[in-house]
Amino acid sequence: MPVSLRSQTVDVRRFAINRPVESKYEARQEGDTLIIPVFEYVPIITMQLTLKEEVHVTTTVSQQEVFQNVLLNTEELVVERRSGAQGEWHRDDEKNE
Known part of the structure; x- marks a missing residue:
């Protein structure tokens, strides 16, 4: 019986940016x-908003056709x-179509 597995x-x-x-x-x-x-806010002489890092989340989808007994x-x-x-x-062996 064919089934689909996904x-x-x-x-x-993570990529450090610090910009x-x-x-x-x-x-x-x-x-x-x-x-x-x-x-994150980094204290300097004045508060400055700094991009600390970027988180890259990549989604990969795979699908395969398999036969399962x-x-x-x-x-x-x-x-x-x-x-x-x-x-x-008595048994009725007559087949009605």
Whole structure:
């Protein structure tokens, strides 16, 4: 019986940036990679917002067709008819189409 298996992996990599920025910005998507900025306030003579690092989260999806052996249940129906109200039961081998 054919079944479909699907898996998804996530690769998380950190890139040190350490670059001063003027203001915060939102996470962004580049292809299959979600880039999440990580900010911190660094005390200098004045407080300055610095982009500390970016976290790149890449999603990879894989799918494969596999065959799986499964046990299938079967049933058989036997029809028996009776000859009259008090008669004996006998198997009805007649096939109605």
